[in-house]
Amino acid sequence: MTVEQLAIAVDDDPRYSGIARLREHTRFYDAVIDEVDGRRIRVGEHWLTDWASCNYLGFDLEPEIIEAVEPQLRRWGTHPSWSRMLGNPGLYPLIEERLAELLGAPDTLVLPTITQIHLSVVPALAGDGTILVDARAHKTIWDGCVFARGQGATVLRFRSLDELASLLPGAAGPVLVCMDGVNSMTGNIPDLPRYLALCRRHGAVLYVDDAHGFGVIGERRPDETSPYGARGNSIVRFHGESYDDVVLVGGFSKAYSSLLAFVAVPTVLKNRLKAAAAPYLYSGPSPTASLATVLAGFDVNADRGDKLRADLHRMTMRVLHHVRGLGIFTPNTDDTPIIELPIALDRDLVEVSELLWARGLFVTLAPYPGVPRDQVGFRVQVTAANTDAEVDHLLDVLSELAAAEVFQPVRETSAS
Numbered sequence: 183m184t185v186e187q188l189a190i191a192v193d194d195d196p197r198y199s200g201i202a203r204l205r206e207h208t209r210f211y212d213a214v215i216d217e218v219d220g221r222r223i224r225v226g227e228h229w230l231t232d233w234a235s236c237n238y239l240g241f242d243l244e245p246e247i248i249e250a251v252e253p254q255l256r257r258w259g260t261h262p263s264w265s266r267m268l269g270n271p272g273l274y275p276l277i278e279e280r281l282a283e284l285l286g287a288p289d290t291l292v293l294p295t296i297t298q299i300h301l302s303v304v305p306a307l308a309g310d311g312t313i314l315v316d317a318r319a320h321k322t323i324w325d326g327c328v329f330a331r332g333q334g335a336t337v338l339r340f341r342s343l344d345e346l347a348s349l350l351p352g353a354a355g356p357v358l359v360c361m362d363g364v365n366s367m368t369g370n371i372p373d374l375p376r377y378l379a380l381c382r383r384h385g386a387v388l389y390v391d392d393a394h395g396f397g398v399i400g401e402r403r404p405d406e407t408s409p410y411g412a413r414g415n416s417i418v419r420f421h422g423e424s425y426d427d428v429v430l431v432g433g434f435s436k437a438y439s440s441l442l443a444f445v446a447v448p449t450v451l452k453n454r455l456k457a458a459a460a461p462y463l464y465s466g467p468s469p470t471a472s473l474a475t476v477l478a479g480f481d482v483n484a485d486r487g488d489k490l491r492a493d494l495h496r497m498t499m500r501v502l503h504h505v506r507g508l509g510i511f512t513p514n515t516d517d518t519p520i521i522e523l524p525i526a527l528d529r530d531l532v533e534v535s536e537l538l539w540a541r542g543l544f545v546t547l548a549p550y551p552g553v554p555r556d557q558v559g560f561r562v563q564v565t566a567a568n569t570d571a572e573v574d575h576l577l578d579v580l581s582e583l584a585a586a587e588v589f590q591p592v593r594e595t596s597a598s
């Protein structure tokens with residue numbers, strides 16, 4: 183087979199063909215952005231509002247964070263280059279300590295990406311035991327499970343809490359239960375206390391990827407500025423749970439607008455991972471600019487994060503009230519800023535994407551198999567850097583598309 187024939191085989195593979203078709207026929211793939219102005223972006227001559235950003239707190243545009251980069255570059259150079267095993271600029275222990283304090287977790291280990299964490303930490307924890315993975319878990323968790331299977335673990339899928347309960351008694355240990363925190367597709371927040379109680383009853387460890395919750399949801403307090411809670415310290419604190427029997431994974435590439443990720447674990451496990459996780463041992467580290475923006479992000483989060491989250495919640499609710507008022511189906515029942523809008527089953531996503539582009543909306547397209555076939559559509563993410571005028575415009579376009587029957591009418595959602 184030639185390399186060109188291999189390329190055709192990839193295009194014909196049902197796992198990739200939906201995305202390959204969108205790449206070929208829509209403007210929402212591989213877009214080259216020529217200019218950024220707040221949440222407005224220019225592609226060629228065409229200005230769009232960016233509803234695809236996951237920079238939930240608007241830290242990508244925050245002057246205080248931008249200004250924090252240069253002094254650190256002058257001090258440390260652009261990139262440490264050592265793998266973390268070899269050497270770490272002093273920024274690392276600062277980040278890991280501040281993060282542990284924010285999360286209220288025993289300790290943390292940071293690596294460049296969540297993908298790297300799943301690929302290395304899931305196999306290290308599972309060994310030749312059993313991984314029970316939520317059917318709707320993020321693709322990168324699944325990739326970690328495939329790696330773990332290659333190293334001797336058994337991987338089984340569950341679709342509901344009841345199914346998990348039926349699988350746990352027969353699972354050979356060590357048992358790892360893997361799932362998303364705030365789900366990247368539906369925006370919903372799982373009932374962590376129930377999953378955790380089940381895991382604890384069966385001696386299993388719950389491994390949670392809260393990429394979209396970290397920075398957005400956090401500890402509940404009487405003085406919280408929104409139902410997202412306070413401090414953005416993620417799903418374990420949001421539910422008032424302890425870190426016993428939990429491995430929390432999260433990242434800075436969404437709410438903190440930086441390239442870094444973390445796993446929150448007890449120090450004894452952190453030290454074991456320092457000997458077992460390939461990205462710690464052998465991969466290049468995050469650039470200095472990313473470490474600097476994380477540290478400055480902690481300061482801004484402490485200073486005005488809760489105000490930003492109040493704004494984020496308020497604008498998100500404007501969109502969700504409108505969507506619900508129009509009778510449009512969205513799987514989002516938990517009011518997070520991830521709003522997926524499946525299109526009617528007789529609509530074509532390429533055609534809908536053209537309408538969105540023409541109306542000046544830049545969104546995340548959601549093709550199969552990233553979402554179930556009956557939820558193909560697009561997602562908008564609200565960020566604190568959006569404006570009310572941009573929300574007004576979004577609502578107008580959604581009304582227009584709803585009148586043209588582009589969306590699915592409200593239906594019953596299945597319980598998570």
Ligand SMILES: Cc1ncc(COP(=O)(O)O)c(C=O)c1O
Nearest residue numbers: 295296297320322366393433443
């Ligand atoms: C739930 C979830 N996990 C992991 C990732 C990947 O994160 P990273 O870019 O840090 O590898 C994403 C990114 O979109 C995500 O949504």
